[in-house]
Amino acid sequence: MATLPQASPNATLRAKTSLALLVLVTGLAACDKQTTASGESSAKTEAAASTETIKFVTTQDGSPLEIKPELFDTPAAKEFLVTGKNPYVGKEDAIAAGKKIFQLYSCTQCHGPEAGGQVGPALTGPNYNYAKDATNKGMFETVWHGTNGGMGAKGKGLMDPSDPNNGITPDELLKVIAWIRSHGQLTGNEDAAS
Ligand code: HEC
Structure with missing residues (x-):
């Protein structure tokens, strides 16, 4: 008598178990994705809420120059x-x-x-050693x-590394630059973003 091969009860159990596991794992993965997605979207919202600022670069080699935003503490x-x-x-x-301020920081001496x-x-221009000095930025x-x-x-914190409070503040430097511009032909605001 020929008998048709039948799945053993054990094999059926194994199949059911692995299906259950698969569902569980897929569910977990979906959960994971949701967390990441909501994490990303809240980060994006934060970025949009804070105002875009200009990006500073060093005059030495044009590499990014980080200046703490809290140092910019006046409306100007x-x-x-x-x-x-x-x-x-x-x-x-x-x-x-x-x-x-120009006198206070010994700019006068040099x-x-x-x-x-x-x-x-x-410093009065219009020509400079560093062409970028024609702009205020x-x-x-x-x-x-x-x-x-x-x-x-x-700059404050850079002039004397042993004393973070030493150095010119952004507000003071803008006033110094306004004084320098009052001696030359350029306002420095002509091409502000470059
Ligand atoms: C110890 C002397 C000294 C002091 C103090 C000094 N400088 Fe200078 N400064 C120089 C020298 C030297 C150069 C030229 C550097 C170069 O070509 O790389 C220069 C260059 C500059 C330039 C670039 C000029 C250009 O042609 O591109 C500016 C702007 C400037 N100084 C502003 C200031 C201000 C503002 C102060 C005060 C906060 C100041 N300096 C203090 C010596 C000094």
Whole structure:
């Protein structure tokens, strides 16, 4: 008598178990995906909520330059961080303050009392050692992080690594730049984003 081969009860059980496992695993994987997806979307929402800022680069080699956003703590500094424009250019009060800050940080010693040049070059333009200094963003980066050819960084926390409170703040530097621009033909805001 020929008998048809039949699945043993054991084999049926195994098949059921593996099906159950498969369902379980698939379910877990789906769960996982959901978590990741919602994690991503909340990160995106956060990024959209915070305002875009300009990106700084060093004058030495054009590499990214991180400056803590909280250092931009005045309305003018905050505006500069977003637009790259220096709101103090042409403003008498800021220019007068900038002249004092220029003396305070010894810029005078190297660049002369009217920024016409001494040991260091003239800062009044329109031509610069570093072409980017024709823009306010470029000049800001040059003074903040220094140059390859003889000027150290003046930015807060960089001027004297042993004292993080030492150095020029973004607001002070914008006033200094406004004073420098008051001696030259450029406003520096002509091509603000470059
Ligand atoms: C110890 C001397 C010294 C002091 C202090 C100093 N500088 Fe300079 N600065 C230089 C020298 C030297 C250069 C030229 C560097 C180079 O070509 O790489 C320079 C270059 C610059 C440039 C670039 C000019 C260009 O032609 O592109 C700017 C802008 C500038 N200084 C601003 C300032 C400001 C603002 C201060 C004060 C916060 C200051 N410097 C303090 C010596 C100094």
